[in-house]
Amino acid sequence: MAETHVPRGGRVRLATVDGDLTVGAHARIEVEGRLVVGGTASFDGSSDVRGSMECREFISEDGTVTIAGDLTVHGDLKSHDGAIDVHGALTARRVDVDRGLRIEGPAKADRFEVGGVLEGAQTLLAERVSVGGRFRLGGKLEAQSVEAGGSVDLQEVAIETLEVGGAIRIGGGEVRRSIEVGGRFVAEGPLSFGSLDVGGFAELRDSAKGGSIDVGGVFSAAKDLAFEDLAIGGIGRIGGSAQGRDLDVGGKFDVRGNFTLTGTVDVGGAISVGEAFVGARLEVGGKLEARRAVFSDSIEIGGAAVTREGLKAAIVRLHHRSKVQGPIVGTEVQLERGSRAEDVYGMRVEVRERCEVRRVVAAEVRVHRDATVGEVLFSGSADIAPGARVMRGPQKVEPLPPFPL
Amino acid sequence: MLNGREGSGTPRRREATDLYATVLEVVKRYHGAARITRVSYGAGMPVDRLRSLVERLVSLGLLKTEDLDGRPVYDITPRGQEFLSTYWKMRGFIEVLEANPEDRISRRRG
Known part of the structure; x- marks a missing residue:
């Protein structure tokens, strides 16, 4: 030829x-x-x-x-x-460009591999997109896998996996399997995802729904969020309501609306929930604040808890020198040595040495020596140790006054 | 790309650690077959400057190198991965700590 x-x-x-x-x-x-x-x-x-x-x-x-x-x-x-x-x-079938590729119209190929910069003004359809540096797209991106070493700016996406080294901003859409971002992740519109793993800073500016979320540094969701597991190494905040299964927070976490979980909550630092906080098991090492906290299995407070309406679980345990403001309600409530509480309601309530409690209302009450209780109302038995201080009562009442929550 | 505080005023000057992270992230995308020219396009850095930076990363054990078709290619090491994850975590906190105080006040008032 x-x-x-x-x-x-x-x-x-x-x-x-x-x-x-x-x-x-x-x-x-x-x-x-x-x-x-x-x-x-x-x-x-x-x-x-x-x-x-x-x-x-x-x-x-x-x-x-x-x-x-x-x-x-x-x-x-x-x-x-x-x-x-x-x-x-x-x-094209396969695109392999070292320095840069700029496309003003729609783009389609099995694979895009660009060393430097990939910029598209309209849609891009591919099996795989790999960019060493910067990737920007003005239209919808449909792909199986997308990888970029530097920064990424996308509009609507429909992709399977997304892996970005630096920072990414997306308009919204769907990432069916995983999102992995080294640095900073921002989603402007509604987003659904399989999993989200961000090393530094993740910000969801609209509602989002996904599987597991793992953020090393800071996590922020401006509106409602649904997830399976949420693990935040540092600081987290949710502007709306949230629901999921398990939560693990290393530092500080704020939820403005309701927070509903079906599994375990482990907060190493502090958690604040503006409305109701509902789940199965709760452990707080630091501080909990909520309008109300209702857990089906257990609540363990290592530090402090403040609620306006109360704290309720089958088993409530206040660890050594912990402090609770607001009513406590449980089938079984244990206040360990030196802890302090206001009104405590339960079937069985045990107040150990050096605890200070304003009022106990329970079927069975046990107060250890050196503990101080303002008032004790009971319907079954009250075991008050010598050296324990009970200011009013113990008084047997039948039936017990109604419990809150 | 990794040097700005997006949407929060003046961009932060790129420190040496930012450059290391940029290079490591680009190398990571090539799954063991990162050529120096490709990394230079990805990191937006001239090859001669990049070469000395890459040599330092290799000497620190954050990158490893081997020959592929007679040319050196680079890959990230587990130590390099550890550097990246620590770097990004810290950057997340720095972003919050360095946020403009006036922005925070206006948000609180709003």
Whole structure:
């Protein structure tokens, strides 16, 4: 097959090339209708193609090749140490560009591999997208896997996996399996995801729904959030209501609305819930604040808890020197040595040494020596140790006054 | 890319640790086959400057190198991964700690 050659700096007008096309640097090709190259189009340095182009393979070396229209490559597009600028749509089987690729129209390929910068103004459809540096897209992205080393700015997404080294901002959409971000993750619109793993800072500015969330540093959700497991290494806040299974927070966590969990809550630091906090098991090492906290199995407070309406679980245990403000309600309530509480309601309530409690209302009450209780009301038995101080009572009442919550 | 505090005023100057993290993140994307030119495009850094930075990362055990078709390629080590995860965690906290106090006040008032 004949080869057509455009010399360095050449100006030509082409419509059809049967065989291969080789183009020297700084050439300009005027296109009659659409340039169709039967073989491989090779560019050595920067050149302009002033119209749409179609070829079997596309290779460029150094410089920037500009295609003023659409570029259709039936096989692979490859640029070594170069960049490609397509003013129209791009279609290829596999795209491998070292420096940069800019596409103003829709783009479609099995794989996009770009070393430096990938910028698209419209939609991009691919099996796999891998960008060493920066990736920006103005339209919808549909792909199986997306990877970028640097920063990523996307609009709507429908992808399986997303892995970004630096920072990413997405408009919203769906990431069916996993999102892994080294640095900073921001979702502007509603988002659904399989899992979210962010090293530094994650911010969900609209409602979101997903599986496990693991954030090393700071997590923020402006609206409602649904999840399975949420683990925050540092600080977290949810502006709306949240529901999920398990929660593990290392530092501080705030939820403005209701917080409903079906599993275990472990807070190493402090948690604040503006409305009701509901779950199965709760352990707080630091401080809990909520309008009410109702857990089906157990609540263990290592530090302090403050509620307006109360704290309720089958088993409530206040650890050594912990402090609770607001009513406590439990089938079994244990106040360990030196802990302090206000009103305590239960079937069985045990107040150990050096505890201070305002009022105990229970079927069975046991108060250890050196403990101080303002008032004891009981319906079954009251075991008050010598040396315990009970200011009023113990008084047997039948039935017991109604419990809160 | 890794050098700004997006949406919160003046960009932070890139420190050496930011450059290390940038390079490690780009190398990580190539799954053991990162060539120096590709990393240079990804990290937005000239090859000569990148080469000395990469050598330092190799000497610190954060990157490892081997020959592929007669050319050196780079991959991140477990120690490099550890550096990245610690770096990003710390950056998350720094972002909160360095947030403009006036922004915080206006948010509180709002």
